[in-house]
Amino acid sequence: MANTKNKPYSSVLSEYIKRLQSGQALLVDNPENVLEVVGILKSYGVVLDAYSHNLIYIGEQQFLVFFPFFKYFNGDISWQKLFRHWWHDRINFEYAEYCMKSMMWHGGGGLDAYLDTQEFHKIAQAVIAAKFKNNPLMIGVNQLFPDFLNEQLRVSTYYSGLGQFWRVMADIFLSLSDLYDLGKITTIPQVVEYIKSGLVADASKPITYDVKIQGKVYEIIPKHIGLTFLADTAIPYVEAVFFRGTPFSGTVTYNAQAYQIPPDQARFEYGALYADPLPIGGAGIPPTLLMQDMRHYLPEYLHAVYRNSLRGEDDLRVQICMSFQKSMFCVTTATILGLMPHPLDTQDAAEEKANLIYLKKWMNRLETSRLFDVNL
Numbered sequence: 292m293a294n295t296k297n298k299p300y301s302s303v304l305s306e307y308i309k310r311l312q313s314g315q316a317l318l319v320d321n322p323e324n325v326l327e328v329v330g331i332l333k334s335y336g337v338v339l340d341a342y343s344h345n346l347i348y349i350g351e352q353q354f355l356v357f358f359p360f361f362k363y364f365n366g367d368i369s370w371q372k373l374f375r376h377w378w379h380d381r382i383n384f385e386y387a388e389y390c391m392k393s394m395m396w397h398g399g400g401g402l403d404a405y406l407d408t409q410e411f412h413k414i415a416q417a418v419i420a421a422k423f424k425n426n427p428l429m430i431g432v433n434q435l436f437p438d439f440l441n442e443q444l445r446v447s448t449y450y451s452g453l454g455q456f457w458r459v460m461a462d463i464f465l466s467l468s469d470l471y472d473l474g475k476i477t478t479i480p481q482v483v484e485y486i487k488s489g490l491v492a493d494a495s496k497p498i499t500y501d502v503k504i505q506g507k508v509y510e511i512i513p514k515h516i517g518l519t520f521l522a523d524t525a526i527p528y529v530e531a532v533f534f535r536g537t538p539f540s541g542t543v544t545y546n547a548q549a550y551q552i553p554p555d556q557a558r559f560e561y562g563a564l565y566a567d568p569l570p571i572g573g574a575g576i577p578p579t580l581l582m583q584d585m586r587h588y589l590p591e592y593l594h595a596v597y598r599n600s601l602r603g604e605d606d607l608r609v610q611i612c613m614s615f616q617k618s619m620f621c622v623t624t625a626t627i628l629g630l631m632p633h634p635l636d637t638q639d640a641a642e643e644k645a646n647l648i649y650l651k652k653w654m655n656r657l658e659t660s661r662l663f664d665v666n667l
Contacts, residue, residue, distance in 0.1 A: 330593030336464030346454030536561035
């Protein structure tokens with residue numbers, strides 16, 4: 292796949308489809324890619340662990356709090372942590388919120404649909420009434436602007452939903468790294484298969500959300516709603532963060548007359564699979580925060596690769612971003628194979644045709660991504 296740059300797109304498309312049909316990955320399999328992908332996912336898993344705990348804490352403890360000055364402290368506030376926070380010697384939880392807002396804005400899945408139901412509205416009003424029963428000002432605000440507090444609770448629900456999704460993914464990535472260290476993961480297809488197995492194993496894991504007010508528990512996402520990990524958080528997350536994303540301030544103009552941003556959200560291609568790594572490190576580029584976080588938890592074998600590169604650590608964040616992008620194509624492969632309408636080894640002609648149509652749709656979306664760049 293290293294010579295695809297000058298081939299017609301239709302030919303390249305067919306090659307990638309054949310790779311997927313044979314159980315291979317979108318990323319070329321070689322020892323260097325395995326080391327990069329597993330190493331960066333180890334670092335990412337540590338960061339996701341912190342992100343998920345904080346998002347869940349905010350959802351459960353900071354809901355309907357309008358000035359949550361200490362929301363990044365997870366309830367453990369001290370002068371030492373406060374000074375580290377001001378000095379930016381900390382995890383950049385702002386990136387987790389950026390992903391949450393992107394996911395909420397693009398919508399999709401059962402979580403998004405549920406938040407527009409009458410059932411959620413009734414639950415939200417009960418939570419609001421309990422939270423502010425001794426606050427006549429907020430009761431008046433709720434009567435004047437009935438959607439305002441509802442919307443705040445929708446945001447809190449997405450905090451919890453994304454936190455629960457990342458909780459699962461962090462465990463998958465960290466256990467993958469452990470197997471690599473033991474010599475049990477040696478190829479990119481094995482990486483993809485392990486991630487796919489993890490996604491499938493937790494596919495039906497319930498997504499629920501409740502809060503406690505003065506000792507009483509309010510179920511904001513009751514279990515009987517039937518929201519699950521794969522369909523209602525994983526797939527909307529991939530759509531919102533891997534594919535669509537949001538345009539980064541300073542890289543394009545938001546002037547509607549300049550036509551640099553598509554008017555239709557479905558046509559957005561600002562996600563992790565499309566982003567140019569070179570601006571990483573610049574102001575206003577949210578993934579810079581993630582790369583900054585991951586640099587603190589790089590396994591030594593990967594850090595050594597970066598140190599021995601042409602520019603050493605001068606462009607460390609860019610190198611991390613390039614490795615991260617490779618890993619996300621592995622996660623995307625796992626998602627594609629996990630959602631196949633029929634088994635890869637089916638002998639039924641109709642099922643084979645349905646699989647082919649399914650794969651072509653995915654590859655059409657990846658045509659303008661950095662798929663070919665990561666395989667050069």
